[in-house]
Amino acid sequence: MISNVENLTIRRRKMLIGFSFGFSFSLIGVFLSRISSTSIVLSNYRPIFLLSALFGWIFWLYNLVRILNYQKKIKKDPKLSETLNDEYIQLLRLKSFNIAFWIILISQGFIYITNMFYKLSVEFVILLNILIAVLAVILSFIILDREK
Amino acid sequence: MNNVILKNTLKVQRAKKDLTQQQLADLVYVTRKTINTVEKGKYVPSTMLALKLAKTLDVTVEELFILHEI
Numbered sequence: 001m002i003s004n005v006e007n008l009t010i011r012r013r014k015m016l017i018g019f020s021f022g023f024s025f026s027l028i029g030v031f032l033s034r035i036s037s038t039s040i041v042l043s044n045y046r047p048i049f050l051l052s053a054l055f056g057w058i059f060w061l062y063n064l065v066r067i068l069n070y071q072k073k074i075k076k077d078p079k080l081s082e083t084l085n086d087e088y089i090q091l092l093r094l095k096s097f098n099i100a101f102w103i104i105l106i107s108q109g110f111i112y113i114t115n116m117f118y119k120l121s122v123e124f125v126i127l128l129n130i131l132i133a134v135l136a137v138i139l140s141f142i143i144l145d146r147e148k
Numbered sequence: 149m150n151n152v153i154l155k156n157t158l159k160v161q162r163a164k165k166d167l168t169q170q171q172l173a174d175l176v177y178v179t180r181k182t183i184n185t186v187e188k189g190k191y192v193p194s195t196m197l198a199l200k201l202a203k204t205l206d207v208t209v210e211e212l213f214i215l216h217e218i
Contacts, residue, residue, distance in 0.1 A: 088182040
Protein backbone atom coordinates (compact mmCIF):
# COMPACT_ATOMS: atom_id res chain seq x y z
CA MET A 1 0.00 0.00 0.00
CA ILE A 2 1.33 3.45 -0.92
CA SER A 3 1.57 5.85 2.02
CA ASN A 4 0.21 9.39 1.98
CA VAL A 5 3.71 10.90 1.71
CA GLU A 6 4.64 8.60 -1.17
CA ASN A 7 1.36 9.42 -2.88
CA LEU A 8 1.98 13.17 -2.54
CA THR A 9 5.56 12.78 -3.82
CA ILE A 10 4.29 11.02 -6.96
CA ARG A 11 1.60 13.71 -7.36
CA ARG A 12 4.18 16.50 -7.10
CA ARG A 13 6.29 14.84 -9.80
CA LYS A 14 3.28 14.44 -12.12
CA MET A 15 2.25 18.07 -11.59
CA LEU A 16 5.75 19.30 -12.44
CA ILE A 17 5.82 17.19 -15.61
CA GLY A 18 2.38 18.53 -16.59
CA PHE A 19 3.48 22.09 -15.83
CA SER A 20 6.60 21.75 -18.04
CA PHE A 21 4.61 20.12 -20.84
CA GLY A 22 1.92 22.83 -20.85
CA PHE A 23 4.45 25.64 -20.55
CA SER A 24 6.52 24.34 -23.50
CA PHE A 25 3.44 23.90 -25.69
CA SER A 26 2.09 27.39 -24.92
CA LEU A 27 5.39 29.19 -25.55
CA ILE A 28 6.33 27.20 -28.67
CA GLY A 29 2.76 27.66 -29.99
CA VAL A 30 2.89 31.43 -29.40
CA PHE A 31 6.26 31.68 -31.11
CA LEU A 32 5.25 29.59 -34.14
CA SER A 33 1.98 31.53 -34.56
CA ARG A 34 4.00 34.79 -34.60
CA ILE A 35 6.34 33.40 -37.26
CA SER A 36 3.40 32.10 -39.31
CA SER A 37 1.86 35.58 -39.42
CA THR A 38 4.87 36.82 -41.43
CA SER A 39 5.66 33.64 -43.38
CA ILE A 40 3.66 32.68 -46.49
CA VAL A 41 4.56 28.98 -46.17
CA LEU A 42 3.56 28.69 -42.51
CA SER A 43 0.49 30.97 -42.63
CA ASN A 44 -1.83 28.02 -43.40
CA TYR A 45 -0.77 26.33 -40.16
CA ARG A 46 -1.41 29.39 -37.99
CA PRO A 47 -4.72 28.07 -36.51
CA ILE A 48 -2.93 24.84 -35.50
CA PHE A 49 -0.15 26.79 -33.77
CA LEU A 50 -2.67 29.02 -32.02
CA LEU A 51 -4.68 26.01 -30.93
CA SER A 52 -1.59 24.25 -29.55
CA ALA A 53 -0.65 27.45 -27.71
CA LEU A 54 -4.16 27.64 -26.23
CA PHE A 55 -4.12 23.95 -25.31
CA GLY A 56 -0.69 24.38 -23.70
CA TRP A 57 -1.80 27.48 -21.82
CA ILE A 58 -4.92 25.75 -20.43
CA PHE A 59 -2.88 22.67 -19.44
CA TRP A 60 -0.20 24.88 -17.85
CA LEU A 61 -2.81 26.90 -15.93
CA TYR A 62 -4.55 23.70 -14.76
CA ASN A 63 -1.27 22.35 -13.39
CA LEU A 64 -0.35 25.70 -11.85
CA VAL A 65 -3.66 25.73 -9.92
CA ARG A 66 -3.02 22.11 -8.85
CA ILE A 67 0.48 23.04 -7.59
CA LEU A 68 -0.88 26.04 -5.66
CA ASN A 69 -3.64 23.91 -4.08
CA TYR A 70 -1.08 21.23 -3.24
CA GLN A 71 1.16 23.79 -1.51
CA LYS A 72 -1.81 25.25 0.39
CA LYS A 73 -2.84 21.78 1.56
CA ILE A 74 0.68 20.88 2.69
CA LYS A 75 1.23 24.16 4.56
CA LYS A 76 -1.69 23.28 6.82
CA ASP A 77 0.23 20.26 8.12
CA PRO A 78 3.76 21.31 9.27
CA LYS A 79 4.94 17.72 9.78
CA LEU A 80 3.83 16.72 6.30
CA SER A 81 5.48 19.83 4.89
CA GLU A 82 8.72 18.97 6.72
CA THR A 83 8.63 15.42 5.35
CA LEU A 84 7.93 16.42 1.74
CA ASN A 85 10.60 19.15 1.83
CA ASP A 86 13.23 17.17 3.70
CA GLU A 87 16.96 17.84 3.44
CA TYR A 88 17.46 15.52 0.47
CA ILE A 89 14.74 17.28 -1.55
CA GLN A 90 16.28 20.65 -0.62
CA LEU A 91 19.66 19.38 -1.83
CA LEU A 92 18.07 18.27 -5.13
CA ARG A 93 16.50 21.73 -5.52
CA LEU A 94 19.87 23.37 -4.97
CA LYS A 95 21.50 21.02 -7.47
CA SER A 96 18.79 21.66 -10.07
CA PHE A 97 19.29 25.45 -9.74
CA ASN A 98 23.03 24.90 -10.15
CA ILE A 99 22.50 22.79 -13.30
CA ALA A 100 20.00 25.34 -14.65
CA PHE A 101 22.51 28.15 -14.14
CA TRP A 102 25.06 26.40 -16.39
CA ILE A 103 22.42 25.47 -18.99
CA ILE A 104 21.29 29.12 -19.17
CA LEU A 105 24.88 30.35 -19.39
CA ILE A 106 25.79 27.90 -22.19
CA SER A 107 22.54 28.66 -24.06
CA GLN A 108 23.42 32.39 -23.99
CA GLY A 109 26.69 31.53 -25.69
CA PHE A 110 24.86 29.56 -28.39
CA ILE A 111 22.36 32.40 -28.90
CA TYR A 112 25.19 34.93 -29.17
CA ILE A 113 27.09 32.85 -31.74
CA THR A 114 23.91 32.14 -33.75
CA ASN A 115 23.12 35.86 -33.77
CA MET A 116 26.48 36.56 -35.42
CA PHE A 117 25.44 34.58 -38.50
CA TYR A 118 21.68 34.91 -38.44
CA LYS A 119 19.88 37.93 -36.95
CA LEU A 120 17.52 36.72 -34.23
CA SER A 121 14.48 38.75 -33.23
CA VAL A 122 14.34 40.14 -29.70
CA GLU A 123 10.97 38.45 -29.12
CA PHE A 124 12.39 35.06 -30.13
CA VAL A 125 15.37 35.44 -27.79
CA ILE A 126 13.14 36.50 -24.87
CA LEU A 127 10.75 33.56 -25.39
CA LEU A 128 13.66 31.15 -25.79
CA ASN A 129 15.33 32.41 -22.61
CA ILE A 130 12.11 32.08 -20.59
CA LEU A 131 11.56 28.57 -21.95
CA ILE A 132 15.15 27.45 -21.23
CA ALA A 133 15.21 28.97 -17.74
CA VAL A 134 11.91 27.46 -16.59
CA LEU A 135 12.46 24.05 -18.19
CA ALA A 136 16.08 23.75 -17.07
CA VAL A 137 15.15 24.12 -13.39
CA ILE A 138 12.07 21.90 -13.45
CA LEU A 139 13.40 19.16 -15.72
CA SER A 140 16.72 18.88 -13.89
CA PHE A 141 14.79 18.50 -10.62
CA ILE A 142 12.55 15.82 -12.18
CA ILE A 143 15.61 13.93 -13.48
CA LEU A 144 17.50 14.18 -10.17
CA ASP A 145 14.40 13.17 -8.19
CA ARG A 146 13.72 9.98 -10.14
CA GLU A 147 14.11 6.62 -8.39
CA LYS A 148 17.64 5.21 -8.80
CA MET B 149 42.42 10.24 6.81
CA ASN B 150 42.15 11.42 3.21
CA ASN B 151 41.03 8.17 1.64
CA VAL B 152 38.00 7.35 3.73
CA ILE B 153 34.45 6.47 2.81
CA LEU B 154 31.35 6.53 4.94
CA LYS B 155 29.51 3.23 5.29
CA ASN B 156 26.31 2.62 7.19
CA THR B 157 24.47 -0.24 8.85
CA LEU B 158 21.07 1.34 8.36
CA LYS B 159 19.60 -1.59 6.46
CA VAL B 160 20.73 -4.07 9.14
CA GLN B 161 19.53 -1.93 12.05
CA ARG B 162 16.23 -1.32 10.26
CA ALA B 163 15.78 -5.05 9.75
CA LYS B 164 16.51 -5.68 13.44
CA LYS B 165 13.65 -3.35 14.34
CA ASP B 166 11.49 -4.96 11.64
CA LEU B 167 10.82 -1.63 9.95
CA THR B 168 10.29 -0.91 6.27
CA GLN B 169 11.98 2.07 4.62
CA GLN B 170 8.62 3.86 4.59
CA GLN B 171 7.97 3.20 8.30
CA LEU B 172 11.42 4.50 9.24
CA ALA B 173 10.93 7.52 6.98
CA ASP B 174 7.62 8.32 8.68
CA LEU B 175 9.27 8.12 12.11
CA VAL B 176 12.02 10.62 11.27
CA TYR B 177 9.87 12.83 8.98
CA VAL B 178 11.67 12.33 5.69
CA THR B 179 10.62 10.68 2.43
CA ARG B 180 11.25 7.00 1.69
CA LYS B 181 13.57 8.12 -1.12
CA THR B 182 15.82 9.87 1.42
CA ILE B 183 16.12 6.70 3.53
CA ASN B 184 16.81 4.71 0.36
CA THR B 185 19.61 7.03 -0.79
CA VAL B 186 21.17 7.08 2.68
CA GLU B 187 21.02 3.26 2.85
CA LYS B 188 22.69 2.93 -0.54
CA GLY B 189 25.40 5.38 0.50
CA LYS B 190 24.49 7.85 -2.23
CA TYR B 191 23.63 10.58 0.21
CA VAL B 192 25.36 11.50 3.48
CA PRO B 193 22.71 12.75 5.91
CA SER B 194 23.02 15.83 8.08
CA THR B 195 24.03 15.48 11.74
CA MET B 196 20.42 16.15 12.68
CA LEU B 197 19.06 13.31 10.54
CA ALA B 198 21.87 10.96 11.61
CA LEU B 199 21.00 11.60 15.27
CA LYS B 200 17.29 11.15 14.61
CA LEU B 201 17.94 7.83 12.82
CA ALA B 202 20.20 6.61 15.62
CA LYS B 203 17.66 7.54 18.27
CA THR B 204 14.80 5.88 16.39
CA LEU B 205 16.79 2.69 15.85
CA ASP B 206 18.12 2.65 19.46
CA VAL B 207 21.77 2.64 18.43
CA THR B 208 24.62 5.13 18.59
CA VAL B 209 25.56 7.23 15.56
CA GLU B 210 28.93 5.40 15.48
CA GLU B 211 27.11 2.08 15.17
CA LEU B 212 25.03 3.42 12.32
CA PHE B 213 27.72 5.27 10.38
CA ILE B 214 31.25 3.95 10.10
CA LEU B 215 34.30 5.53 8.47
CA HIS B 216 36.18 3.01 6.34
CA GLU B 217 39.74 3.62 5.23
CA ILE B 218 40.45 2.59 1.66
